[in-house]
Amino acid sequence: MQPGKFITVEGTEGVGKSTNIELIKNLIEARNIELVITREPGGTPLAEEIRELLLEKREEKFDPTAELLLVFAARAQHLNTVILPALNEGKWVLCDRFTDATFAYQGAGRGLPWDTISELEQLVQKGRQPDMTLLLDISVRIGLERASARAELDRFESEKIEFFERVRQGYHERVKQRPEIFFVVDAGKSLEQVQTVIERQLEHQLDLWCS
Ligand code: Z5A
Numbered sequence: 001m002q003p004g005k006f007i008t009v010e011g012t013e014g015v016g017k018s019t020n021i022e023l024i025k026n027l028i029e030a031r032n033i034e035l036v037i038t039r040e041p042g043g044t045p046l047a048e049e050i051r052e053l054l055l056e057k058r059e060e061k062f063d064p065t066a067e068l069l070l071v072f073a074a075r076a077q078h079l080n081t082v083i084l085p086a087l088n089e090g091k092w093v094l095c096d097r098f099t100d101a102t103f104a105y106q107g108a109g110r111g112l113p114w115d116t117i118s119e120l121e122q123l124v125q126k127g128r129q130p131d132m133t134l135l136l137d138i139s140v141r142i143g144l145e146r147a148s149a150r151a152e153l154d155r156f157e158s159e160k161i162e163f164f165e166r167v168r169q170g171y172h173e174r175v176k177q178r179p180e181i182f183f184v185v186d187a188g189k190s191l192e193q194v195q196t197v198i199e200r201q202l203e204h205q206l207d208l209w210c211s
Helices: 017-029 045-055 064-088 099-109 114-125 140-148 161-177 191-210
Strands: 006-011 035-039 092-096 132-137 182-186
Touching: 006 017, 006 099, 017 035, 017 092, 017 132, 017 191, 035 064, 045 064, 064 092, 064 099, 064 114, 099 114, 099 161, 132 161, 132 191, 140 161, 161 182, 182 191
Parallel strands: 006 092, 006 132, 035 092, 132 182
Antiparallel strands: none
């Protein structure tokens, strides 16, 4: 049996990941492919508990290295108990954020060394990378406007605009490192325009994978 494909969706705040994951799901399932939709941090009961720890606002300041280790602890649990078993059964996995978010948020955002993140990536993933990553790219200001229209902001969403500028830059660095994996979409356009671009590119990729 062929292993399934692993697709991840990334971007800064309010970029429209959840909205577009629904579109991607419909396009993949229309081809009768069994799909698992999941997210990081989270995706298993234990990893969801770690997510709560990470997102909850608290008085005690989070040490950046502690934050990094928790992100990878959740990822190890999620990868080994959900993602890899599904891929090995031939299912496809669509994941809302993965390790590119760690390079962007903990690396570029918090200022932790890229090499440290790469070492943890190797320890946890043993070379396993997404087959394709959709990066929804948007001006930080527009994204924050969209995000702030929602419920109460979590610990990450409460960061200053400079933090998100660094995160966005971090994503662009990742694209330079792995251009063959990334598909970057200007998410500042209208939803209809964004979805037309995603649909065209994804259908093209699905044709290649399914031929
Ligand atoms: N994090 C980390 O630090 N390190 C890591 O390794 C990982 C994660 C994996 C939680 O992630 C936090 O974890 C995250 C980084 C950190 N930081 N934060 N916050 P999350 O993915 O759960 O959180 P999020 O980024 O806030 O995602 P979200 O709430 O799911 O937002 P979204 O999916 O990007 O947006 P949306 O809900 O689809 O859209 C936002 C609004 O904009 C909504 O009203 C839409 O209707 C609207 N929208 C969407 N597209 C458009 C267009 N094109 N035009 C106009 N309006 C639009």
